Amino acid sequence: MSEEEKLLKEAKKLPWEDRLFHKNWKVRNEANIDLAALCDSITDPKDPRIREFGPFFRKTVADSNAPVQEKALDALIAYLRAADADAGRFGKEVCDAIVAKCLTGRPKTVEKAQAVFMLWVELEAVDAFLDAMEKAIKNKVAKAVVPAIDVMFQALSEFGSKIVPPKRILKMLPELFDHSDQNVRASSKGLTLELCRWIGKDPVKSILFEKMRDTMKKELEAELINVTGTAKPSRKIRSEQDKEPEPETVADVVGPGPTEESGNDAPQEIDEYDLVDPVDILTPLEKLGFWEGVKATKWSERKDAVAELTKLASTKKISPGDFSEVCRTLKKLITDVNIAVAVEAVQALGNLARGLRTHFSASSRFVLPVLLEKLKEKKPTMTEALTQTLQAMHKAGCISLVDIVEDVKTATKNKVPLVRSLTLTWVTFCIETSNKSIITKVHKDYVPICMESLNDGTPEVRDAAFSALAAIAKSVGMRPLERSLEKLDDVRRKKLSEMISGSEDAVPGGSATAPVHGTRGSASSAEISEGAFVKRSAASMLSGKRPVQVAPAPKKGGAAKSGTNKKADGVAQPKVSKSIEPPEDVEPAEMSLEEIETRVGSLVQSDTITQLKSAVWKERLEAISSLKEQVEGLQDLEQSVEILIRLLCALPGWGEKNVQVQQQVIEVITHIASSATKFPKKCVVLCLSGLSERVADIKTRAHAMKCLTTFCEAVGPGFVFERLYKIMKEHKNPKVLSEGLLWMVSAVDDFGVSHIKLKELIDFLKETGLQSSAAATRNASTKLLGVLHRFVGPDIKGFLTDVKPALLSALDTEYEKNPYEGASAAPKKSVKTSDSSSLVAAGGLDSLPREDISGKITPTLLKSLESPDWKVRMESVEAVNKILEESNKRIQATGTGELFGALRGRLIDSNKNIVMATLTTIGNVASAMGPAVEKASKGILADILKSLGDNKKHMRECALNTLDLWLAAVNLDKMVPYITIALTDSKLGAEGRKDLFDWLSRQLSVQSSFAEAAQLLKPASAAMTDKSSDVRKAAEACINEIVRVSGHETIERIVKDIHGPALALVLEKLKPYGGLQESFESAKAVSVGASKGVQKAGKSTANGVPKHGNKAASSRAVATKGARSEPISVQDIALQSQALLNVKDSNKEDRERMVIRKFKFEDPRIEQIQDLESDMIRYFREDLSRRLLSADFKKQVDGLEMLQKALPSVAKEIIEVLDILLRWFVLQFCKSNTTCLLKVLEFLPELLDTLKDEGYSLTESEVAIFLPCLVEKLGHNIEKVREKMRELTKQFVLVYSASKCFPYILEGLRSKNNRTRIECADLVGFILEHHGSEISGQLKSLQIVASLTAERDNETRKAALNTLATGYKILGEDIWRFVGKLTDAQKSMLDEKFKWKVREMEKKKEGKPGEARAILRRSVRENGSDVAEQSGEVARSLSGPILRKNFGQLEVERQSMPRPMAVASGPTDWNEAIDIISFGSPEQSVEGMKVICHELTQATSDPEGSAMDELVKDADRLVACLANKVARTFDFSLTGASSRSCKYVLNTLVQTFQNKRLAYAVKESTLDSLITELLLWLLDDRVPHMDDGSQLLKALNVLMLKILDNADRTSSFVVLINLLRPLDPSRWPSLATKESLASRNQKFSDLVVKCLIKLTKVLQSTILDVDLDRILQSIHLYLQDLGMEEIRRRAGADDKPLRMVKTVLHELVKLKGTSIKGHLSMVPIDSKPQPIILAYIELNLETLAAARMLTASGPGGQTHWGDSATNNSASGTHAADAQLKQELGAIFKKIGEKQTCTIGLYELYRITQLYPKVDIFAQLSNASEAFRTYIRDGLAQMEKNAAAGRTPSSLPMATPPPSSLNISSPDFAPLSPVNTNPLGDAKLNVKPEPTNFNLPPSYNEGNRVNAITSRALGSDYISGDQRNERYTTGVASGTLDEIRERMKAMNDTNNGVPPSQIPHPSEHVGPGNAMQGGVLPMDEKALSGLQARMERLKSGSLEPL
Secondary structure, eight states, X not given: OOHHHHHHHHHTTSOHHHHHTOSSHHHHHHHHHHHHHHHHHOOOTTOHHHHHHGGGHHHHTTOSSHHHHHHHHHHHHHHHHHOOGGGGGGHHHHHHHHHHHTTTSOHHHHHHHHHHHHHHHHTTOHHHHHHHHHHHTTOSOHHXXXXXXXXXXXXXXXXXXTTSOHHHHHHHHHHHHTOSOHHHHHHHHHHHHHHHHHHOHHHHHHHHGGGSOHHHHHHHHHHHTTOOSOOOOSOOOHHHHHHOSOHHHHHHOOSHHHHHHHHHTOOOOOOHHHHSOOBOOHHHHHHTTHHHHTTOXXXXXXXXXXXXXXXXXXXXXXXXXXXXXXXXXXXHHHTOSSHHHHHHHHHHHHHHHHHHGGGGHHHHHHHHHHHHHHTTOOOHHHHHHHHHHHHHHHHTTXXXXXXXXXXXXXXXXXXXXXXXXXXXXXXXXHXXXXXXXXHHHHHHHHHHHXXXXXXXXXXXXXXXXXXXXXXXXXXXXXXXXXXXXXXXXXXXXXXXXXXXHXXXXXXXXXXXXXXXXXXXXXXXXXXXXXXXXXXOOGGGXXXXXXXXXXXXXXXXXXXXXXXXXXXXXXXXXXXXXXXXXXXXXXXXXXXXXXXXXHHHGXXXXXXXXHHHTOSSHHHHHHHHHHHHHHHHTOSOOGGGHHHHHHHHIIIIITTOOOHHHHHXXXXXXXXXXXXXXXXXXXXXXXXXXXXXXXXHSTTTHHHHHHHXXXXXXXXXXXXXXXXXXXXXXXXXXXXXXXXXXXXXXXXXXXXXXXXXXXXXXXXXXXXXXXXXXXXXXXHHHHHHHHHHHHHHOGGGXXXXXXXXHHHHHHHHHHHXXXXXXXXXXXXXXXXXXXXXXXXXXXXXXXXXXXXXXTTTSOHHHHHHTTOSSHHHHHHHHHHHHHHHHHTTTOBOSTTOHHHHHHHHHHTTOSSHXXXXXXXXXXXXHXXXXXXXXXXXXXXXXXXXXHGGGOSOHHHHHHHHHHHXXXXXXXXXXXXXXXXXXXXXXXXXXXXXXHHHHHHHHHHHHTOSOOXXXXXXXXXXXXXXXXXXXXXXXXHHHHHHHHHHHHOHHHHHHHGGGOOTHHHHHHHHHHGGGTOOHHHHHHHHHHHHHHHHXXXXXXXXXXXXXXXXXXHHHHHHHHHHXXXXXXXXXXXXXXXXXXXXXXXXXXXXXXXXXXXXXXXXXXXXXXXXXXXXXXXXXXXXXXXXXXXHTOSOHHHHHHHHHHHXXXXXXXXXXXXXXXXXXXXXHXXXXXXXXXXXXXXXXXXXXXXXXXXXXXXXXXXXXXXXXXHHHHHHGGGOSSHHHHHHHHXXXXXXXXXXXXXXXHHHHHHHTTOSOHHHHHHHHHHHHHHHHHHGGGGGGGGGGHHHHHHGGGOSXXXXXXHHHHHHHHHHHHHGGGGGGTSOOOOHHHHHHHHHHHHHHHHHHHHTTOOSTTHHHHHHHHHHHHHOHHHHHHTTOSOOOOSSOOOSOOTTOOOOOOOOOOSOOSSTTHHHHHHHHHHHHHHSOHHHHHHHHHHHHHHHHHHXXXXXXXXXXXXXXXXHHHHHHHHHHHHHHHHHHHTTOOSHHHHHHHHHHHHHHHSHHHHHTSOHHHHHHHHHHHHHHHHOTTGXXXXXXXXXXXXXXXXXXXXXXXXXXXXXXXXXXXXXXOOOGGGSOOOSSOOOHHHHXXXXXXXXXXXXXXXXXXXXXXXXXXXXXXXXXXXXXHHHHHHHHHHHHHHHTTOHHHHHHHHHHHHHHHHHGGGGGGGOTTSOTTSSSOOHHHHHHHHHHHHHHHTTOOOTTSGGGOOOOIIIIISOHHHHHHHHXXXXXXXXXXXXXXXXXXXXXXXXXXXXXXXXXXXXXXXXGGGGTTSOHHHHHHHHHHHHHHHHHHHTTOOOTTSOOOOOOGGGGSSOOTTSOOOOSOOOOOGGGOOOXXXXXXXXXXXXXXXXXXXHHHHHHHOOOOOSSOOHHHHHHHHHHHSOOOOHHHHHHHHHHHHHHHTTOOOOSOXXXXXXXXXXXXXXXXXXXXXXXXXXXXXXXXXXXXXXXXXXX
């Protein structure tokens, strides 16, 4: 025995520890072998030896000797198989040791190490395993990292995600993606793909993809396509294995057993939420300034703050924390006035719910009621956000159906139907996504809610209730609903039953496929051989082959002859095809050669198989020939196809070297594929890899290509191509790719493209074929693309834009060789497989695929298209083009509706470049979308055609290019309706019509037949009479093409609608067809007559009728004559029974809207004449229209006589068609027939008289139709006609309005006809003499008349001088201001004429020139409008009845204004303008308002000038005048008149109130009247229906905003609080509606409340601008009027006005604190019982003090508040001291100014009396000695005055009467007599809100009483006298001694006397706190009115104290 053997023998006696760690490696080796054997023999996991051996392995696996280490791993494997989970305690140390020492060893060692790791996982030591893996992947040696990744991959693959937590692996992967070693990266990608199988693609993408490089992302994206289905574990942990006694038995079961088991073992769905780490968002939220942002006043800042929260909360998982404050804030923001902020808040809540889940439960329940209430919003953005948030809350588990029952009940009873329906829809969602157990619990609560909702009046609510009930039934069955269904009627029960049965039928279908997967999963798991470790690489996932769970070790015999199989396995099985028939499995399973031979059986002779295995090629050739004969002789080939193919792939296999044998094998496969009825796709997959190599070999190429083609016939080319892409791409032999592509060329040629997915083929060619370095491959790719071009067309070029230029030129050459054949390119071969039809759908019947771009059309893009920044809009348009480029200019119509809407908006963009870019983009979209664009575009073509109306040539060319692209996508017949409309659009313009006709001609010229073109004939015919010769020429060419392509039959049917020159042209074209000869002759006569008419018209231009007018008239006359030459008397008899005028379908408003209102006359155009004719034929009886339209003047006269006779009986009908009749009269005026014209002039006066009798007033449109023509024709050459026209015009002036007719007559003064000018000048004189006051605002137009005095024509000069003389008679010397600049000669003529006029007036005893006007103006000033109206000089009153009485119209006192004013027109114009506004008609007042606006504009431009000072004095009078005018103008407009006067009065008021000085000068009573009037009109339902009603409402709102912004805020509050009382019923208009007075008053009060809310909101910043005493007085009066009983009743009814008054008072108390008591000077606080306001003030003070909400200036001076004085009396004293210093500073400032020095001294004297301990002069240390002396003297004088009972005369005394001082009120401070609010103090920087006005700056007692009595508020509660009494009792005068006495009593009270008269007594402190630092506790109460004046200190010269 050798030494070594002895050593080994001795060592066996040693303990295990010594043996295992012996220094001799052989001893250690033997020890490990023995240990392994021993462990194998242990059967009990609890054996004590297991625990003993455990610690050894930590060192043994780290043995330095490689063989020993390997044996140690064997021993460890045996040990782990014997052990149980208890061994896991050793796992960490052992795994760490293996990682450190084994993973870099020999391959066998590594494999065993991986097996050990798997066993540790099996023993549930997963944490130890993953800890070790974290260390392993950080190894610097890449060789050690790959096995670590592989073992994680295998552990996850076999045990599943339930055992191996994916979260840990996900954390490791990011650092592996950037590893330097490619094998590591490949393995990490494989592991990522495996994760996708277990937890889904989306979670992996969201967690990992952002951490990857772009290249890796692309690679993984490509690989992810292959990951399909869900994975299932194939291996169980030890504890679960122990529960299964006999796994073999389970494996054999094929029945329902495995299905059940697989159902139980189905992998649990991994929630992405569990995979990610929580993120803390509260800390960064604080840093981002969230809390400040949400309180911002600007909505954008609030939105940005919430958006930051939304962004932070969008993380997958949020760390739990205290989110209660965040939720409270969001709850408020949900109800934010700005919808964008509210939407953002709702979205933030949704994100918080998703991120916090159950941690958000309490907060979700807190905000749920608000969210459900907010469902009433109709904005889609809000509804969508709410729906998503509510669903997120339930899905995240924040709330369950159990929690929300009460909230749902409340919501389903909401008054808004939308809330009810959407709540039930959400409940339905919750039911559908809840467990059955929860529904079982809660269905009793929800079924009654739904049943009740079934009776709802809104269909949407009922439908939602039905859905909810159906969802409950689907979850828990019908039983819970049976009893409820009995209560329903049959219809509803049937509907509900159908819904329930429908939903139940859908249930089994969803789970039908589940058992199938389960069975397969179980069978495969059963096949795993126990204990076998099969090493699998993570990188193998990247081969595209699905990881096969069944992987038995291959037999050696099978591998011997199939050396190429391993190679084939890697590439032969690319991605799983999306098979059309789900049962067919396209992936062939592994099968050994022995199994193949067994299954072949008797099909093939055994000798043949033996020979196929032979090494001698001749024997193999003989055997394959024999096999071929045997296969050809088989009768039943269908059953044996797969096994025969498998046999041929194995024997002789694709590795066969002999060419002849190879050829025979391919022939056999080809025969089988062509002979079998159904050739399995598995067989194709088995053969493709080998065949692709055979194609590359020139000797077998033909056979292999034929075989591939046969495969295509069997299974379709789509499947074969799809499988070949990857094989050819990855094969090392470049010929495989190049020759494969050449075969594809032949395949496409044979089969076409209908079965191929073109996108994939083109992408393959771009990425692989064209990028190849081999020229043969590139050439083959080019050929294939060329063949595709033949089938697909030029669209293919869009997919190849990014190809190199050299290749593009080669491709173009190839395209030329293969021109597009379209439908004619029929395939030569067909596919016999059954799924060919579906492949067609997936392939290319629509040639190239189209991409869905709806995801790229984001809300951001659409919003950017509407951006105010033109650059952003342009970029957005370009972004659309970019999207088209990215989708290869092939897009689907899905989701593009909003895009077209946004692009349509850009077609009217102000930036022309953007319009052109948009046109180009629309063309590109149409080209990319194809025919679908016609439906998707929503009629955008009409807008494209409008662009042709642009005068720029570039724009029109751009529009035409877009039309070309549109035509390429859509057939012309779809475009014709749009083009027809466009051609009749007058806005298109001549150039646009010409271009469109040219374009049409080009398109029609290439058509052979096009019936739809006939629709274009009518607009083209109309264009033949266009003024532009170019348009006529283009229309003629187009008509020729239309007639050619439409066909003569179609044209003959519509030729009767054609008129004018086009008719002859059309009939000329139809002449060869022999039809319509009669019509042809007639048309020829028409054209001849027309030409003669033109010549005749050219010679005669008398009476100012232009040639064009004659041409129109004569051509139409001839045409009419030709058409109506037959006798008509018989027809007339038959028509007598019909009505003369048919106005049934008349729409006068639409016709009038088309009238262009011009003062200057233009001759009617041809198209206007044609429209007139069609209207007359439509609305006039046939015999009447025929006569009136006849060319024979006699018939026209007959027609007029018919009308004249019927006039009284058809007056109402004539009013409806009056505009048509007037247009016909205009036409007769333009003709030269005197007889007809005289008849018209005879008829018209009668017509006007009839209209007057009917009470009808001509509209502006009707006057605009006729009056310009009448004025122009006044200069007729026949005196009789002129005379009749003159009288008719004067009648128009009387019937219509002088002020409205005047501009038309002035236009006549500019006529080219001298006689017309003379007549018009005479008419101006007539109007001046008889209607002078009506045109007083237009007198500057007399300069036109004056200019005629320079004319050469004597008659013209004479007429002008006569008119001006008449003006001189009326205006006197003022006329010189209106005649403009004249030459000396003109002035001389006028002087002479005026002197003559004076003499003439003296003869006739008519007084002096201008005297009558002066008398009128004096009477207006003295007696008002009544006297003026009696004098006959004021215009007529309103034509319609005044619908509303105007209360509160103040007597306008005419104040004398100083003559010198710095305005152009002088004071006379201003005063005259106000007179006109006050007493003139609404139309006349417009002229006055123009003057006022002009004066205001000029004065505003120089605000510091004297002009503004003068206007300020007159501001109140002006506003009072305009306030009266508001009702008159609106009532006038409601009668049907124009709203022009309304607009002017509102505009003048806005302009007045825009100026703060003017606004501030308006008195309270005037504001009261104005605000009441404006609010009443805002509420009037008739305003929206007025002319421009919406604009008037907007103007009313704007005016209210301006008033509130700039008027005195004190008056605003007072007026609005007064208006909270019900209005006098007589103030309301007498509306047609039956609305009750209470309802009207409620609406009015609501509007007033809104205004008060807006004023109160900004009270904090404007508190110093208001007189608190006045406001408190108005609140006091309001509360006293109500009385306590009424207040209690209203408080219970939640009365808005009362609540608003309380809110104002609360806000004042909050802002002023206890010093509010010092502002009660106008409230009789000592009256009995005490005023109600005192109780409310005390209550507010207590409440605010308890809540610590009083402002710093509030409680500072008070010491009887518990929390402010007792706890911190020092701070209170300091605040009081500071407050006193501030007020003293204001007083000193006042003393320093001349105007207010007396007031200041008096207030300072009051301070010294109230605060004797304050050293006034100590505060004046910085002042001069002179100032201090002045103060001393002044105080001494004030004391003397006080002793004598005198007060400063400039101040009103506002102290209570002496009688009320006998009973002191201990709770309130003394009242100051000071109550002023100087104008200069006003700082009105507040956002305008509609409601209030101000009191004048200073007023005495008399003024106050007058202000109240003059206010026209018909209060239901108090009269004016009662109010006066209140004022006098509350504001009587008193002496200083009485004030001192009262002050003393109140101080005593504060030092301990308990209050007795206030309902809510406040807390008091002891007398020790009453005095602090020498400041009395009542300091702030005593300073009434000073707070409002402290602001002046900021701009003063004195320093603050």
